Amino acid sequence: MARLLRRVPIGILPLLALLAAWELAARAGIYSAALFPSPMEVWSVFTDEGPLLLRHTLASLTRVVVGVSLAFVTAVPLGLLIGRYRTLERLLDGTVQIFRCFPAIALIPLAILFFGIGEKPAIMLIWFAAFWPLLISTIFGVKSVERTLLSVAQVARASDRLVLLDILLPNALPSIITGLRLAAGTGWLTVVTAEMMAVRSGLGYMILYAQQIFRPDEIVAGIIIIGVVGLAFDQLIRVARDRLCRWQEGLVAAP
Amino acid sequence: MSLIDVRHLSKTYARRAETVTALRDVTLKAEPGEFLCLLGVSGCGKSTLLKILAGLEPHSEGTVLVDGRHLQGPHADAAVVFQEHGLFPWMTTRRNVEFNLKARGTGARERRRVAEAMIETVGLSGFSEKYPHELSGGMRQRVGIARALTTNPKLLLMDEPFGALDAQTRSAMQGELLRLWQARRTTVLFVTHSVSEAIVLADRVVVMTPRPGRIRTIIPVDLPRPRDTTAPAFNALVRRALAELHDDLAEAAQ
Ligand SMILES: Nc1ncnc2c1ncn2[C@@H]1O[C@H](COP(=O)(O)OP(=O)(O)OP(=O)(O)O)[C@@H](O)[C@H]1O
Ligand SMILES: [Mg+2]
Numbered sequence: 352m353a354r355l356l357r358r359v360p361i362g363i364l365p366l367l368a369l370l371a372a373w374e375l376a377a378r379a380g381i382y383s384a385a386l387f388p389s390p391m392e393v394w395s396v397f398t399d400e401g402p403l404l405l406r407h408t409l410a411s412l413t414r415v416v417v418g419v420s421l422a423f424v425t426a427v428p429l430g431l432l433i434g435r436y437r438t439l440e441r442l443l444d445g446t447v448q449i450f451r452c453f454p455a456i457a458l459i460p461l462a463i464l465f466f467g468i469g470e471k472p473a474i475m476l477i478w479f480a481a482f483w484p485l486l487i488s489t490i491f492g493v494k495s496v497e498r499t500l501l502s503v504a505q506v507a508r509a510s511d512r513l514v515l516l517d518i519l520l521p522n523a524l525p526s527i528i529t530g531l532r533l534a535a536g537t538g539w540l541t542v543v544t545a546e547m548m549a550v551r552s553g554l555g556y557m558i559l560y561a562q563q564i565f566r567p568d569e570i571v572a573g574i575i576i577i578g579v580v581g582l583a584f585d586q587l588i589r590v591a592r593d594r595l596c597r598w599q600e601g602l603v604a605a606p
Numbered sequence: 607m608s609l610i611d612v613r614h615l616s617k618t619y620a621r622r623a624e625t626v627t628a629l630r631d632v633t634l635k636a637e638p639g640e641f642l643c644l645l646g647v648s649g650c651g652k653s654t655l656l657k658i659l660a661g662l663e664p665h666s667e668g669t670v671l672v673d674g675r676h677l678q679g680p681h682a683d684a685a686v687v688f689q690e691h692g693l694f695p696w697m698t699t700r701r702n703v704e705f706n707l708k709a710r711g712t713g714a715r716e717r718r719r720v721a722e723a724m725i726e727t728v729g730l731s732g733f734s735e736k737y738p739h740e741l742s743g744g745m746r747q748r749v750g751i752a753r754a755l756t757t758n759p760k761l762l763l764m765d766e767p768f769g770a771l772d773a774q775t776r777s778a779m780q781g782e783l784l785r786l787w788q789a790r791r792t793t794v795l796f797v798t799h800s801v802s803e804a805i806v807l808a809d810r811v812v813v814m815t816p817r818p819g820r821i822r823t824i825i826p827v828d829l830p831r832p833r834d835t836t837a838p839a840f841n842a843l844v845r846r847a848l849a850e851l852h853d854d855l856a857e858a859a860q
Contacts, residue, residue, distance in 0.1 A: 499692040506660050506686045507709035517705070521696040598696040600739040 388568035396572040403557075408576055411542050411553040414470065415584075418477025419531075419538045426482050427527060430489025431515055434523070440490075451487065455480035455541045463549050472549040473542060480541040481534035488530025492523025525599060528592045535584045543577060607674055609760060609793045610636035610659065615668035616818075617654055627818040628654040632668070634812065634821060638760070639791035643798055643808035645847065651819030652797045656763050659795065660684050673760055682710075685754035689766040691746045693738040693753075699725060700734040703752045710757065724752040728782070744775040748782070755786065762787075764796045768803070780806050784831060801847045805840060806833050813850045823850055 370390060377389035397404065433440050433447075455476045462472035496519060504514050546555025554573050561569035617629040628651040636642050644652050657663040658670060661680040670677050672684065685706065686692075693702050703721040712720075725734055728748040738746055747767055754762060768776045780803065787794055798804050804811045811825040825847055827833075833840055 497690070497692075499688050499690050500694060502657075502662055502686070502688065503692040503694075503705070504709070505662060506680050506684065507706040508680050508682070509705075509709035513709055517697075517708075518694065521694070524696070596696075598737040598739070600695070 385565075386567055388571055392568045393571045393575070396568050400569070400572075404572065404576065407552060407554050407557040407573075408580065410550075411539075411546065411555070412580065414473050414545075414550075414553065415477055415535070415538045415542050418474045418542070419481045419534050421474070421478045422481035422485050422534055422538075423531065425478075426485035426530075427489050430486045430527075431493055431519055431523070433486075434490040434493025435511075435515060435519055447483070447486065451483035453479075455537070456544050459545060459548050462545075468549055468551065470550065473545040473553075476545045476549070477538045477541050481538040484533035484537065485527070485530045488526045488533070489523055492526030492530075493519045495526065496522045525592070525596050528588060528595070532585060532588050535588060536581065539577070539581050539584065608635040608671075609638045609640075609673055610634065610795070611669075611671040611674075612655075612659075613669045615655075615658070615670060616666050617651065617658065617663070618666050629658075629665075630818040630820050632819065632821055636793050636795065638793055641787060641794045641796070641807060641809045643796045643804035643811045644814065645798060645801065645804045645811055645851065646814030646819060647816050647851065648799070650814045650816050652814065653765055655819070656686070656765050656795065656797055659761065660686050660763050662686075682757070683760040685757060685759035685762055687747070687750045687754050687762070687764040687767045689769055691738075691750045691767075693746055693749055695738050698735045698737055699730060699741070699749050702738070702749055703756060706753055706757050720756050721752075724756050725749075727755075727786070728752045742775075743771050744779055747771070747779060751783070751786070755790070755792075758790075758792075760793060762792045762794045764794065766797050766799065769799065776803070777806075781832065783807070788831075801844055801851065802835060805829075805843050805847065806835065811843075811847055813847060822853075825850075 374390050377384075377387055381387070433443055458476060458479065459472070462476050466472040466475065500518055500522070501514070504518055509517075542553065543555035543558070546553035547559045550556060554577055558570050558573040561567070561573065612632055612634045615629055615632040615634075616627070619626045619628060632655065644655065646652050654663065658665050658677070659672060661677050661684065672681065675681070694705065697705070700718070700721050703724055704717045707717045707720060722734065725731060728751060730745060730748055730752070733741065733745065738749070741749065750767065768779050771779060783794075784807065796804075796807060798807075805827055808827050811827060813822045813825065814820065815822045825843065827843060829837070829839055829843075
């Protein structure tokens with residue numbers, strides 16, 4: 352019985368329950384049908400307006416991928432250095448702690464002032480939002496290295512380069528990937544918000560526009576896509592982690 | 607010329623306001639090819655002495671010569687096997703064994719050749735591509751020893767390498783280590799808590815006093831190897847070493 356339960360994807364049950372409740376609520380007519388679309392109505396948005404949804408989804412996705420990638424290639428090397436060199440850490444720690452507290456969303460007006468309306472402010476904001484979780488998880492991953500391993504490197508008279516690339520980077524990798532999950536999450540949140548103000552395309556823009564033309568079904572469709580893409584990101588990163596961190600003990604049990 | 611020549615060595619650690627004297631006035635020599643065991647109660651400075659000889663810790667007073675040279679940081683003559691084995695969890699056996707050579711800038715092909723040969727020497731053929739978490743405790747220690755030997759060190763420093771192993775694996779590993787040592791005649795300084803381990807392995811057992819560590823006595827072990835742990839001569843030496851240690855324990859309790 353227990354084994355059977357483990358094999359059934361029970362994670363889908365709450366979602367099915369929600370769907371049923373939604374359908375019931377729509378039928379009961381608690382709200383007017385114009386305000387509260389039924390599941391079937393939302394589904395017809397997917398079938399009738401597929402190209403539109405796809406275009407906006409791709410616009411948002413591209414921004415997140417570009418912004419998070421930029422954050423990755425800037426935050427990880429900096430994090431390695433900060434984690435490794437105490438002086439650099441003392442120099443930058445205060446600044447990092449202040450900056451990571453700024454919500455990227457609060458910087459939207461500033462980004463628009465600087466870069467106008469378009470791709471640039473959106474990507475800058477995602478970069479900013481994704482940078483800090485990646486930086487902090489990289490630093491943490493570097494500093495969690497066992498002292499003995501550094502002693503081994505010291506006795507072998509390993510160069511700084513070798514220590515960074517063969518020891519500190521792989522040691523930090525699980526933590527970096529956790530940071531990447533956080534970064535993709537916040538990046539995805541940020542893009543939707545940024546698109547409501549700073550760009551004229553993407554899911555955020557689509558949702559806001561749907562509100563103005565009174566299309567609640569499109570709003571709900573947009574929200575569903577946001578959820579599904581967010582989930583897909585996370586799954587993708589998990590697969591990457593399982594691939595890259597096969598050496599980790601007990602990874603199978605990790606969430 | 608002695609390979610290790612330590613004279614009047616003292617070591618104090620400064621920790622904020624307080625200072626800890628870990629070693630006081632230690633004088634010790636080891637000849638090339640000699641197997642020394644360092645025996646002492648916990649906290650008497652055994653690891654500290656090892657780290658100083660590896661060049662990982664500076665000493666406070668006295669002189670430390672290894673192969674006739676004053677130590678200035680880690681040096682090519684020494685290799686260390688750590689108690690917690692110090693293997694890189696993200697590297698396979700082969701890459702772990704290659705590490706010291708890679709640090710020296712040895713080319714990939716040569717590295718691989720030496721590593722494979724060494725892996726075979728320590729009896730791990732077939733485990734080259736396994737990660738440390740896929741190996742048993744004894745196998746991990748073999749990997750650590752293989753890595754230390756790849757550079758042909760004149761001095762092999764071992765800090766309680768078998769401390770975490772069960773009795774049977776431990777005695778098998780002692781045999782393996784002696785076999786490797788007899789084939790190469792590296793000077794070995796081997797730290798242990800175990801009196802019988804020291805007497806199974808060593809040419810001379812260096813018994814230390816509790817903190818601050820000093821050398822209480824040096825017991826030469828003139829028994830042929832492999833040593834019979836049930837022989838009266840063996841047990842007489844065990845009793846003698848225990849008596850020296852117990853004196854310490856009694857002193858420490860006062
Ligand atoms: N980095 C350090 N800073 C301050 N004190 C230290 C440091 N390393 C060791 N000590 C102190 O020096 C003394 C000797 O330590 P050491 O690790 O050499 O002992 P040991 O004989 O190896 O003990 P054990 O058998 O438990 O490993 C201890 O009192 C310890 O607290
Ligand atoms: Mg110790």
